[in-house]
Amino acid sequence: MGIFDTVYFEPPRTCSQCGASISEVQTKAFDPGLREYRVGDVVYGSPMLSGVLGEDLYCPHCNSSKQKIYFSMWHTLLIGVYDSEESAEARVGSVDRAELLDYLVHHQSEALRWHDRFSRLYGELQNFHDYQTGRNSSGATRRENPMFFRIREYVDAEDPLGELVRANKPINPEDETEVSREDEQRDEETG
Ligand SMILES: [Zn+2]
Structure with missing residues (x-):
């Protein structure tokens, strides 16, 4: 997959195909540099200042990548990871x-x-x-x-x-x- 970043989930997500627990996703959505991110981290090289970025969620258990995951960004700060685009959008508008x-x-x-x-x-x-x-x-x-x-x-x-x-x-x-x-x-x- 080349160079990517890893975003860790707290709590983990559940695979929609097999029900396995997924604790992280590899992404090239930012400026990939093998960095590790969690909610609350400023991300390097985000293509947008604030908004929502979608990513395929790969399940290492069943090899499926049909599921999507959405990152909420606020001034390049990762403020949330959501299963739906709507929830991610709502999060961007509710930072306090x-x-x-x-x-x-x-x-x-x-x-x-x-x-x-x-x-x-x-x-x-x-x-x-x-x-x-x-x-x-x-x-x-x-x-x-x-x-x-x-x-x-x-x-x-x-x-x-x-x-x-x-x-x-x-x-x-x-x-x-x-x-x-x-x-x-x-x-x-x-x-
Ligand atoms: Zn799975």
């Missing part, structure tokens, strides 16, 4: 400011989450690098140096860098859920 604020809050907290995640990873890597190169301290005292406190659990491990990477791993980069300490401990117990 509280919803726009919700989208904004969502994206801001998302950005903060990534910032925190990156800061933690960077800080731990930097700290581990200092530890390895022996900067600021040396020998047996290095292990006891409080400046390496945050990575102490890693340096005690058999594979310190692997441990550090594992501790910073998200379950799914797009997922809201982080790997918590409890999950890690449970993993260790069960696996």
Whole structure:
């Protein structure tokens, strides 16, 4: 199919042919760049500022693409995904400011989450690098140096860098859920 974008549905749609649940659609309706969109995202390269764009909804379960899906656009913001053109049109005319604020809050907290995640990873890597190169301290005292406190659990491990990477791993980069300490401990117990 070449380059496309993916629009994820929340909630998923139902295939009119086989009843399967469809959670996403690949589309070339915008400026295709393998981007992932959800309602509340500004879309790159929308052919229209505001209005409705139709797309064939492919069902990976029965290979049918008889169904259509409609994107509601408002100033290139994807504000809804609908099964009928009428509903999509109605949505374009009913955007309110509280919803726009919700989208904004969502994206801001998302950005903060990534910032925190990156800061933690960077800080731990930097700290581990200092530890390895022996900067600021040396020998047996290095292990006891409080400046390496945050990575102490890693340096005690058999594979310190692997441990550090594992501790910073998200379950799914797009997922809201982080790997918590409890999950890690449970993993260790069960696996
Ligand atoms: Zn189907």
